[in-house]
Each structure stands twice: as structure tokens, then as C-alpha cells.
Amino acid sequence: MSTEGKTITCKAAVAWEAGKDLVIEDVEVGAPRAHEVRIQVCYTGVCHTDAYMLSGKDPEGAFPVIAGHEGAGIVESVGEGVTNVQKGDVVVALYTPECGECKFCKSGKTNLCGKIRSTQGKGVMPDGTPRFKCKGKELLHFMGTSTFSQYTVLADISCVKVTDKAPMDRTCLLGCGITTGYGAAVITAGKGGIEKGANVAVFGAGCVGLSVIQGAVSRGANKIIVVDVNDTKKDWANKFGATDFVNPAKDLKEGENIQSRLIDMTDGGCDYTFDCTGNVHVMRSALEACHKGWGESIVIGVAAAGQEISTRPFQLVTGRSWRGCAFGGVKGRSQMNDLVNDYMNGTLKVDEFITHRQNLGRINQAFEDMHDGNCIRCVVDMRKV
Numbered sequence: 001m002s003t004e005g006k007t008i009t010c011k012a013a014v015a016w017e018a019g020k021d022l023v024i025e026d027v028e029v030g031a032p033r034a035h036e037v038r039i040q041v042c043y044t045g046v047c048h049t050d051a052y053m054l055s056g057k058d059p060e061g062a063f064p065v066i067a068g069h070e071g072a073g074i075v076e077s078v079g080e081g082v083t084n085v086q087k088g089d090v091v092v093a094l095y096t097p098e099c100g101e102c103k104f105c106k107s108g109k110t111n112l113c114g115k116i117r118s119t120q121g122k123g124v125m126p127d128g129t130p131r132f133k134c135k136g137k138e139l140l141h142f143m144g145t146s147t148f149s150q151y152t153v154l155a156d157i158s159c160v161k162v163t164d165k166a167p168m169d170r171t172c173l174l175g176c177g178i179t180t181g182y183g184a185a186v187i188t189a190g191k192g193g194i195e196k197g198a199n200v201a202v203f204g205a206g207c208v209g210l211s212v213i214q215g216a217v218s219r220g221a222n223k224i225i226v227v228d229v230n231d232t233k234k235d236w237a238n239k240f241g242a243t244d245f246v247n248p249a250k251d252l253k254e255g256e257n258i259q260s261r262l263i264d265m266t267d268g269g270c271d272y273t274f275d276c277t278g279n280v281h282v283m284r285s286a287l288e289a290c291h292k293g294w295g296e297s298i299v300i301g302v303a304a305a306g307q308e309i310s311t312r313p314f315q316l317v318t319g320r321s322w323r324g325c326a327f328g329g330v331k332g333r334s335q336m337n338d339l340v341n342d343y344m345n346g347t348l349k350v351d352e353f354i355t356h357r358q359n360l361g362r363i364n365q366a367f368e369d370m371h372d373g374n375c376i377r378c379v380v381d382m383r384k385v
């Protein structure tokens with residue numbers, strides 16, 4: 001029997017309050033309204049940004065909520081006026097939408113679409129209401145995606161159709177971590193990505209940092225130096241093509257700091273550095289490790305509420321610059337299929353990132369897995385409870 005136009009009851013991992021385990025509940029998912037799409041979420045990754053919001057540290061976090069933003073699934077039904085996808089399409093959810101019409105989309109300068117950002121930040125659909133209910137209470141959406149539910153409703157501009165030949169347990173990871181790091185290296189850095197021969201430092205070799213390495217390798221970078229406090233990341237960094245590894249907690253000599261070490265290793269400083277830790281002190285080191293006159297440091301990590309970055313303004317006066325990006329600067333609807341094609345033709349690593357798997361019923365364990373030093377990404381099978 002068709003579910004089109006009807007409310008669907010399914011399982012979802014609900015966060016009733018900050019800092020508490022998620023609870024698997026029966027939730028009601030309303031039918032998609034105009035310019036909305038309801039999808040069956042098949043797989044979702046678990047990202048540190050979910051954990052950050054669930055901890056209560058995100059200024060935009062509000063409860064009760066269904067988290068999750070790294071998902072792939074199948075369109076179940078569409079609302080009035082939807083033309084970009086149809087029932088049965090395989091899609092990747094986009095927490096950075098692309099309307100193609102707003103000031104941001106038309107600027108050619110950013111991937112940050114402004115069309116639904118304010119309602120997305122409040123945890124509701126663009127018409128100001130949520131589509132989720134549980135035990136008679138409305139639940140909020142997260143990042144416009146809420147992929148920790150077996151069915152979710154997205155704005156049509158928040159999803160992109162991809163080939164059904166690409167396995168969804170892999171393409172879900174293109175919904176955040178991999179795209180973020182890779183895009184930061186090949187789109188955001190410099191004027192359209194890292195140049196051949198550039199010296200690069202990547203702070204933090206998790207999913208995001210390893211993806212920056214992939215991007216740097218693809219652009220023919222010279223040195224790719226990974227800085228991580230976790231020694232187990234050395235093998236990971238090498239596997240992705242890093243040339244050097246420094247553990248700042250162990251490898252520095254008397255009188256040295258990480259920025260002076262990197263400056264020595266690169267004859268004056270790095271052309272590009274990337275913060276993939278979310279630690280504001282690391283962000284400072286990453287900026288100060290840049291080459292005088294032109295070095296650029298790109299902030300990717302999400303820092304906790306209230307944290308601020310600082311440096312001597314002289315660092316900027318002398319030509320270093322501080323930049324940042326969300327979703328790597330990638331425009332999801334225009335550019336996601338290039339990434340999927342790269343994956344399918346073997347030029348973009350995705351499988352290698354999956355170190356852990358769980359079913360929806362064990363999603364709290366997926367968050368535990370994330371804290372395992374060997375975990376790069378845990379993929380959750382949403383169809384198995």
C-alpha cells in the first residue's frame with residue numbers, strides 16, 4: 001500500500017535532552033509539503049558535529065531533536081512543486097543546501113546558500129513547522145537533514161540525486177566528513193584549491209583531515225605534514241599519502257613549538273594549513289605555521305560555544321590569512337555527482353574511512369565507537385534495528 005500523502009510511523013533515535021543517550025522511539029513523520037521531499041534513510045554516518053550538538057555545546061542546539069546529517073537514502077514521496085528528484089531516486093542529504101537563486105548562490109563566491117538557513121538553524125522546515133512527532137510532542141530537525149530517523153523530510157534544495165550504482169553505505173559519507181576535507185583542499189584553499197608543489201600541514205587526522213590529505217595529494221602538493229596528538233594516526237596519514245607526521249605532544253625538542261617545527265620543515269612556513277580539530281589553540285598554531293606573505297590557514301573544525309581564536313595581528317599584517325569553510329566549500333547539488341563519479345572510478349577513497357558499523361538500535365554504541373582512537377567513521381544501517 002502506498003504511503004504517499006500519509007504520515008509514516010518508523011523508528012528514530014531521539015535526543016530528548018542534552019547529554020543523554022539517544023532513545024529509539026516510534027516517531028511519526030508527516031507527509032512532505034510543497035518543495036519538500038520525504039526519504040527513507042538507508043545509511044548514515046555519525047559525525048563529531050552530531051556529538052557536539054547532542055552534548056549541549058552548540059548554541060543552535062535545541063531539544064527534543066533528531067540529529068544526523070551524513071545520510072543517503074531513497075525518495076519515498078515528494079511534495080508539490082518538487083522537480084529535482086522523484087520517488088525511487090537515490091539521494092544524498094545536504095546540510096548545506098543549494099537553491100541556485102539566493103544572493104549567496106548567485107555570488108559565485110560561496111557554497112553557503114541562504115534560502116533556508118534561518119529555519120534550518122531553528123530546527124524546523126522552511127514553513128516554520130517540524131514534520132516529526134513522538135508521544136504527542138513535536139521533535140525538532142537538525143541541520144535540515146535529521147538522518148537518525150528511518151524516514152526524514154528535507155527541503156528539495158537539501159538533497160541531490162546520485163547514481164543508484166554507488167553503494168549508499170559509502171555515499172552517505174559524502175554527506176559531510178569526506179566532502180568537507182577534500183573540498184577544503186581542492187576548492188576552498190587558494191584560488192580554486194591547493195597548487196602543485198605547495199607545502200601543506202593538516203592538524204588532526206580524523207575523517208576530515210584524512211580527506212584534506214587526499215585533496216592535497218590529488219593536487220600534487222609537495223610536503224603534506226600531519227600534526228596529531230594520537231600516534232595511531234601516523235599509519236592512517238601515511239596510507240592517505242602524507243609525507244611527514246609530527247606528534248606535538250611527544251616529538252618537539254626543547255624550545256620548539258609546533259609552529260617553529262613546521263616553519264623549519266618547510267623553509268619558512270606552509271603555503272596552506274588546515275585545522276581539522278576544532279581546538280582554538282590548534283587554530284592559532286595552524287595560522288602561525290603559515291608562510292609569511294602568502295600562507296593561508298583554513299579553519300574547518302567546529303569549536304565549542306564561547307571559544308574564540310586569537311593571534312598577534314602582526315601575523316595577518318605580515319601576509320598570512322585566516323579562512324574557513326563549511327562542507328569544504330562544495331556546492332552540493334552542482335558538485336556532489338563529480339565526487340560520486342570520482343569514487344566510482346577509483347580516484348576518491350571512501351571505503352577506507354569505514355572502520356566501524358552499527359545498526360540503528362545500537363546508535364549510542366556508534367557514538368562510543370567515535371571515541372575509539374582507531375575510529376575514522378562508523379556507518380549506521382538505518383534499516384536494521
Ligand SMILES: NC(=O)C1=CN([C@@H]2O[C@H](COP(=O)(O)OP(=O)(O)OC[C@H]3O[C@@H](n4cnc5c(N)ncnc54)[C@H](OP(=O)(O)O)[C@@H]3O)[C@@H](O)[C@H]2O)C=CC1
Binds near residue numbers: 052176208327373
Ligand atoms: N566545517 C565543516 O563543515 C565541518 C566541520 N567538522 C568538524 O571538523 C572537526 C574534525 O572532524 P573529524 O575528522 O570527524 O574529527 P576526529 O576527532 O575524528 O579527528 C580529529 C583528530 O585530531 C586529533 N587532535 C585532537 N586534539 C589535537 C591537537 N591538540 N593537536 C593535534 N591533533 C589533535 C584527534 O586526536 P584524538 O583522537 O586523540 O582526540 C583526532 O585524531 C570536528 O571539529 C568536526 O565537528 C566536521 C565536518 C564538517
Ligand SMILES: N[C@@H](CCC(=O)N[C@@H](CSC=O)C(=O)NCC(=O)O)C(=O)O
Binds near residue numbers: 060
Ligand atoms: N551551529 C554551530 C556551528 C556548527 C557548524 O559550524 N556547522 C558547520 C557544519 S559542521 C558539520 O559537521 C556548518 O555548516 N556551518 C555553517 C552553517 O551555516 O551552519 C554554531 O552556531 O556555532
Ligand SMILES: [Zn+2]
Binds near residue numbers: 049069070
Ligand atoms: Zn558533519
Ligand SMILES: [Zn+2]
Binds near residue numbers: 098099102112
Ligand atoms: Zn541559495
